[in-house]
Amino acid sequence: MGHPQVNFRKTPELGSAREARLINSLVVIAYILPIALILGPFCIFFVVSFGRVEASAVVIDFNLSNYVRILADxxxxxxxxxxxxxxxxxxxxxxxxxxxxxxxMKILGPTRRSLLMVAFAVPLLMSYVIKIYTVRNLLGTNGVINHFLMASGLVSQPLEFFTLSYYGVFLTLTSVLLPFAVFPIFLSLDRIPASLVEAAADLGASRTRIFWTVIFPLSLSGVAVSLTFTFVLAIGDFITPELVGGPNGFTLGRIIFSQFGLGFNWPFGAALSIFMMMIVTVALALATRIRPPGKVTF
Incomplete structure (x- = not known):
């Protein structure tokens, strides 16, 4: 007489409970890990910013000299x-x-829209340094623009206006960061219901009035993201001023980079980093105030 065979199987309730615990654990990790990677370095920088350099060593004695120097220098x-x-x-x-x-990009057909999107997306896939050198070759003293100006007789010698100055830094940053402005605005435009535009046209609104009363107000969220992205990336950039600005193109990011490098003044560099983070926080707070209107009037 054989013994009955017993199959030990997980009940659906037990399996669901384990899956729920696993999902909850992954969610907790997904929240904690980014917070730790952001707040951890910030806390370290915050503590170091109250120190000083003595005998080639960083001494944390919790003084405000670095912040006083930022305001006094x-x-x-x-x-x-x-x-x-x-x-x-x-x-x-x-x-x-x-x-x-x-x-x-919004009003073009699917094929042309895709081509234009690729044209703006390809630079995002390139190395940042390569993009800067590309713009530098266009704007430099031996660049394409100066060669054209000299060949046409408009100038007798290469212009240094485009490089080795704050103007060169501005032109390079504008060229490199343009895709970061285009895509947020496009997404906000693409989310505008076509029915609103059609309703405005049915009520007799002109194209100009439709743009200023319907399209532009409803795209303000994308405009806010565009302004924030490009502003934050521009003030924090140190590679562009280093390669394009020359001795006359010092920016805050470049000074911070030098303090952690040849300057070996980590406390002052940390204080400047905290100060820059305060500027970014203010910019984000101002950007949140740019909102689409609750209703659209024609």
Missing amino acids: STVRMVIGRTLVIGIATALVCTLVGFPAAYL
């Missing part, structure tokens, strides 16, 4: 001011140029 204040000007100018120009490009 006229050179640092000048660099911060110029960095903000470059960041604001880059954000405005990228957004002003990017909006028509995004709008054109």
Whole structure:
């Protein structure tokens, strides 16, 4: 007489409970890991910013000398001011140029739209340094633009206006960061219901009025993201000022880079980093105030 065979199988309830615990664990890890990777370095920088360098070593004695230096040093204040000007100018120009490009991308047919999207997306896949050198070869003293100006007789010698200055940094940043302005605006335009545009046209609104009363107000979220992206990336960039700005193109990011490099003044570099993060926080807070209207009036 054989013994009955017993099959030990997981009940559906037990399997569901284990899957739920696994999913909850992954969700917790997904939240904790980015927070730790962001807050961890920030806390370290915050503590180091209250220190000083003594005998080639960083001493943490919790003093405010680095923050006082940021406010008292006229050179640092000048660099911060110029960095903000470059960041604001880059954000405005990228957004002003990017909006028509995004709008054109919106109204084109599928094939042409895809080609235009690829044209803006390909630079994002390239190395950042390669893009800077490409723009530098166009704007440099031996670049294409200067060769054209000299060949046409408009100038007798190469212009240094495009490089080795803050203007060169601004032009390069505008060229490199333009895709970061185009795509957020395009996404906001693409989400506007076509029924609203058709309703405005049925009510007799002209194309100009439709744009200013329907399309532009509803795309303000994309404009805010465009301004924020380009501004934050511009003020934090140190590679472009290093390669294009020359001795006259110092920015806040470049000073921070030097403090952690040849300057070996980590506390002051950390204080400048905290100061830059405060600027970014203010920019994000201002961007959240740019919102589409609750209703559209023709």
